[in-house]
Amino acid sequence: MSLHARALRRRVGGRIALYALVLLFTAQATVPFAWGLITTFKANPDLYNRDNNPFLFNEPPTLDHVQFLFRGTAFGTFVGNTVVVALCVVAITLLVAIPAAYSLGRLSLRRGGAVAIAIFFVYLIPPSLLFISLSPVVANLGLQDSRWSLVVVYPTITIPVSVWLLTGFFKSIPRDMEEQAMVDGCSRMGAFFLMVLPAAVPGLIAVVVFASTLSASEFIYALAFVSQTSQKTVSVGVPTELVRGDIFFWQALQAATLVVAIPIALVFNLFLKRFISGFTMGAVKG
Amino acid sequence: MSAVEAEAPARPRRYLLERQGVLAPLLLAPAILYIFALVAVPFFLAIIYSLSDVTIGDPSIDLVGLDNFRAVLQDRVFRRSLRNSVVMTSATMLLVVVVARVLALVLTQNFRGKWLVRFLILLPWTTPVSLAAIVWLWMLDSLFSPIDWTLRYLGLIDGSLNWLGNPDLAPVSVVLVQVWRIVPLAAVIIMAGIVAIPDEIYDAARVDGAGFWRTQFEITNPLIMPVTAVAVLFGAVVVFADMSVPYVLTRGGPIDATQVLPTWAFFRGIQGGDLAQGAAIALFAFPVLAAMAIAILRAVRRMDIG
Amino acid sequence: MAIVEARNLTKAFDGQHPAVDNLNLLTEEGEYLVLLGPSGSGKSTLLRLIAGLEQPTSGEVFIAGEPMAGLPPRVRRIAMVFQSYALYPHKSVYDNIVFPLKAQGTDPQERPAKVQWAADLLGIGHLLKRKPRQLSGGERQRVALARALVREPAVFLLDEPLSNLDAKLRATARDELKTFQERIGVTTLYVTHDQVEAMGLGDRIAVMNEGSIRQIGTPEEVYSDPADTFVATFVGSPPMNLIRRGSTIVGFRPEAMLPAAERAGEGITLPVDVSRVEYLGSERHVVGVLSGDGTRDKLSGVLPAALPLQIVEGPGQQFFVRSSDLRFFDAETTARTGPQPVPDL
Numbered sequence: 001m002s003l004h005a006r007a008l009r010r011r012v013g014g015r016i017a018l019y020a021l022v023l024l025f026t027a028q029a030t031v032p033f034a035w036g037l038i039t040t041f042k043a044n045p046d047l048y049n050r051d052n053n054p055f056l057f058n059e060p061p062t063l064d065h066v067q068f069l070f071r072g073t074a075f076g077t078f079v080g081n082t083v084v085v086a087l088c089v090v091a092i093t094l095l096v097a098i099p100a101a102y103s104l105g106r107l108s109l110r111r112g113g114a115v116a117i118a119i120f121f122v123y124l125i126p127p128s129l130l131f132i133s134l135s136p137v138v139a140n141l142g143l144q145d146s147r148w149s150l151v152v153v154y155p156t157i158t159i160p161v162s163v164w165l166l167t168g169f170f171k172s173i174p175r176d177m178e179e180q181a182m183v184d185g186c187s188r189m190g191a192f193f194l195m196v197l198p199a200a201v202p203g204l205i206a207v208v209v210f211a212s213t214l215s216a217s218e219f220i221y222a223l224a225f226v227s228q229t230s231q232k233t234v235s236v237g238v239p240t241e242l243v244r245g246d247i248f249f250w251q252a253l254q255a256a257t258l259v260v261a262i263p264i265a266l267v268f269n270l271f272l273k274r275f276i277s278g279f280t281m282g283a284v285k286g
Numbered sequence: 287m288s289a290v291e292a293e294a295p296a297r298p299r300r301y302l303l304e305r306q307g308v309l310a311p312l313l314l315a316p317a318i319l320y321i322f323a324l325v326a327v328p329f330f331l332a333i334i335y336s337l338s339d340v341t342i343g344d345p346s347i348d349l350v351g352l353d354n355f356r357a358v359l360q361d362r363v364f365r366r367s368l369r370n371s372v373v374m375t376s377a378t379m380l381l382v383v384v385v386a387r388v389l390a391l392v393l394t395q396n397f398r399g400k401w402l403v404r405f406l407i408l409l410p411w412t413t414p415v416s417l418a419a420i421v422w423l424w425m426l427d428s429l430f431s432p433i434d435w436t437l438r439y440l441g442l443i444d445g446s447l448n449w450l451g452n453p454d455l456a457p458v459s460v461v462l463v464q465v466w467r468i469v470p471l472a473a474v475i476i477m478a479g480i481v482a483i484p485d486e487i488y489d490a491a492r493v494d495g496a497g498f499w500r501t502q503f504e505i506t507n508p509l510i511m512p513v514t515a516v517a518v519l520f521g522a523v524v525v526f527a528d529m530s531v532p533y534v535l536t537r538g539g540p541i542d543a544t545q546v547l548p549t550w551a552f553f554r555g556i557q558g559g560d561l562a563q564g565a566a567i568a569l570f571a572f573p574v575l576a577a578m579a580i581a582i583l584r585a586v587r588r589m590d591i592g
Numbered sequence: 593m594a595i596v597e598a599r600n601l602t603k604a605f606d607g608q609h610p611a612v613d614n615l616n617l618l619t620e621e622g623e624y625l626v627l628l629g630p631s632g633s634g635k636s637t638l639l640r641l642i643a644g645l646e647q648p649t650s651g652e653v654f655i656a657g658e659p660m661a662g663l664p665p666r667v668r669r670i671a672m673v674f675q676s677y678a679l680y681p682h683k684s685v686y687d688n689i690v691f692p693l694k695a696q697g698t699d700p701q702e703r704p705a706k707v708q709w710a711a712d713l714l715g716i717g718h719l720l721k722r723k724p725r726q727l728s729g730g731e732r733q734r735v736a737l738a739r740a741l742v743r744e745p746a747v748f749l750l751d752e753p754l755s756n757l758d759a760k761l762r763a764t765a766r767d768e769l770k771t772f773q774e775r776i777g778v779t780t781l782y783v784t785h786d787q788v789e790a791m792g793l794g795d796r797i798a799v800m801n802e803g804s805i806r807q808i809g810t811p812e813e814v815y816s817d818p819a820d821t822f823v824a825t826f827v828g829s830p831p832m833n834l835i836r837r838g839s840t841i842v843g844f845r846p847e848a849m850l851p852a853a854e855r856a857g858e859g860i861t862l863p864v865d866v867s868r869v870e871y872l873g874s875e876r877h878v879v880g881v882l883s884g885d886g887t888r889d890k891l892s893g894v895l896p897a898a899l900p901l902q903i904v905e906g907p908g909q910q911f912f913v914r915s916s917d918l919r920f921f922d923a924e925t926t927a928r929t930g931p932q933p934v935p936d937l
Contacts, residue, residue: 019397050429119321125575128548133335217413217416223552261409265408
């Protein structure tokens with residue numbers, strides 16, 4: 001075979017391999033969700049018949065279970081709790097992490113580097129270790145069985161990561177901008193709000209996305225601290241409440257999963273590039 | 287007296303907040319306090335608990351030395367949990383490293399529909415853990431699993447594979463679910479490393495005559511080693527400390543086949559009420575996690591490409 | 593024999609204006625040909641087309657008489673040195689140089705000897721165990737050249753290899769490059785935007801703009817006989833003075849603008865309002881404006897500082913340009929024309 005033909009074959013072969021892999025990876029990621037989607041609309045007799053093809057609607061699809069999810073279960077409450085918790089956690093995180101990151105990334109602090117590393121380490125103490133002793137602390141604060149316990153506790157996870165992320169961002173913003181503003185008459189705080197903060201918006205977005213997705217997905221603390229149905233978030237409410245004894249409301253469960261997963265994934269993807277740059281900037285500069 | 291001399295600068299006190307020495311610790315304080323109160327304190331509290339006989343019923347702290355640790359080490363279930371944690375995390379990350387490396391390469395290429403593909407491929411990671419586990423709980427259901435149905439349809443098996451009820455199959459299922467959800471995260475991190483390699487290096491390799499495989503193994507892989515290490519260690523921390531997937535899928539069973547340190551700590555400490563033992567169990571995870579954290583930091587330090 | 597040939601070569605990226613536009617080129621064997629042009633002129637794209645890193649939209653590339661269509665870089669008998677040198681940062685100098693031999697399946701027994709030969713030729717035999725980050729800029733260039741050399745190519749392609757060096761280093765690096773090329777005698781194509789570099793290095797210079805070659809010739813030809821106003825102003829610093837009168841553009845080099853006292857033979861006189869005289873050690877730069885007929889064209893002149901005449905700032909200074917130093921261009925096409933009657937200035 002001539003050189004030309006061989007080179008061409010290699011290029012075409014590579015293209016085919018690429019698309020095959022793309023298909024394969026996409027399939028393995030989505031088939032479980034696709035199956036959940038089909039399940040959502042399946043009528044009970046169809047679903048609970050082992051001989052029926054699970055991928056087809058052997059009986060007509062029904063919205064009954066979706067309606068059940070929203071009207072007959074506490075799902076709406078779960079979503080509401082999750083939103084409230086997320087908003088509060090984002091607010092607390094930003095309020096605490098931004099000054100800390102500015103301090104570490106901008107102002108010269110003795111042993112600032114050591115502090116930064118210490119903060120990173122804190123992130124690696126997992127909830128599955130702390131929840132044992134945090135339980136009595138939460139109870140002492142009178143927050144047992146309330147969603148506010150989560151509002152108080154989740155920032156312990158989000159703050160260290162956010163400080164780490166934002167420190168990298170603040171470090172990378174040229175000092176000239178602030179110094180220019182201060183020469184022009186701003187106080188240091190003024191320079192911060194007018195110049196530095198707007199330039200760090202990608203990092204702030206990364207923090208917001210991270211904090212809110214964490215509030216929606218965190219499981220261990222939510223399981224350990226909240227047992228009252230009306231206070232549960234989506235992450236714990238769905239696996240525990242959409243079950244009565246031994247009976248799983250599968251269609252409702254799948255519907256709930258999709259309703260929560262898709263918006264989160266959309267938000268994540270919209271800000272993915274920013275998130276990555278925040279992550280790698282934090283890593284390289286941190 | 288000239289006009290310039292007439293106005294002396296205001297007394298230093300007013301500009302206290304401008305001084306870096308004052309401002310820096312002040313801004314850092316809330317974060318430090320928060321973390322101290324809700325992480326450091328509980329952490330040391332956990333250590334104290336593990337050295338005491340605290341239970342949910344009896345909250346008084348009477349120190350009992352290393353009794354809890356001794357009891358825990360003799361507990362068959364604990365030893366099983368420790369083994370499972372290590373084995374299952376290692377197996378998961380071994381698979382993740384290979385699969386995520388391939389996926390990262392795929393995602394750095396140009397093809398149509400890339401945004402949609404990226405969105406779909408990230409679903410396993412962006413979905414809340416417990417809900418992703420629910421999706422798999424249903425996929426692997428002992429009666430209605432569509433995987434079993436398909437295998438039956440193809441004539442490959444009769445009946446069902448008891449994915450979650452078979453003590454030999456259950457750990458495999460948990461590992462596969464963890465791999466499934468960690469691969470997107472690892473791939474995205476590795477992708478950042480691949481993209482950081484300057485184009486000219488690839489051009490030089492092309493001119494030098496390196497084909498696809500040589501380029502991947504002799505050029506790309508060595509250069510993304512630090513980033514890959516970060517991805518693997520991050521993933522390992524997430525999996526090792528994760529309670530959600532084993533809890534939702536199997537509750538640690540059957541017969542402790544998928545019991546891991548976090549779930550066992552939960553069952554002993556919260557459900558069983560023995561906070562002291564729960565703390566002791568959970569604390570076993572800490573040295574492992576600390577070692578992994580130090581390794582991550584070392585890898586991050588080495589992340590600039592020559 | 594022409595080593596490299598481009599025939600009607602065109603490359604357009606994604607429906608934009610072609611980066612290389614219907615270009616024709618023939619190199620001479622063993623020559624050092626410089627592709628000179630501003631950024632965006634297509635010179636790097638042309639190099640990459642010859643290397644096989646890009647495929648042409650239309651047209652053909654020939655190397656040593658063979659058509660290169662569809663062939664990957666490694667079979668084209670080319671070697672390339674990149675702007676950043678693109679050394680493999682994780683490999684030692686030895687492993688960098690041996691890499692092409694490995695990739696092409698050279699007999700493992702022969703490899704060490706070849707690497708040693710290339711390294712010795714470039715004087716880096718003592719650096720073989722080092723990593724690129726432990727090397728100076730000049731050493732890195734030599735490693736890149738050794739890696740290219742070891743492939744025993746028919747053509748060397750160099751893409752602005754001196755741009756990343758600091759000014760002091762650039763001069764010595766340039767020397768080394770020229771000596772190196774003369775020694776091994778391989779046809780070399782060299783891309784740069786620096787016209788001083790081009791003049792110093794090239795046997796011939798191809799001046800490019802907007803995807804086409806405006807002129808190709810020796811440094812003398814390109815400098816003294818520019819083919820159009822682009823070449824006239826791009827080559828030479830300060831650029832050639834151009835004065836437009838009607839449909840003709842009259843041009844002359846700054847060093848041709850002599851003080852009126854030096855008048856000799858046929859030529860033209862220019863009244864100039866001198867706004868600035870810069871003393872630069874070996875020369876004086878005179879900046880001014882033609883004051884004769886009110887059009888106020890900007891002019892610059894270069895005089896050797898050794899000339900004892902004092903040129904002062906001020907209006908109405910008289911300058912003289914010999915007829916033989918005048919160049920004429922068509923105002924419409926910007927191309928060079930023959931001598932014209934000199935309009936009144």
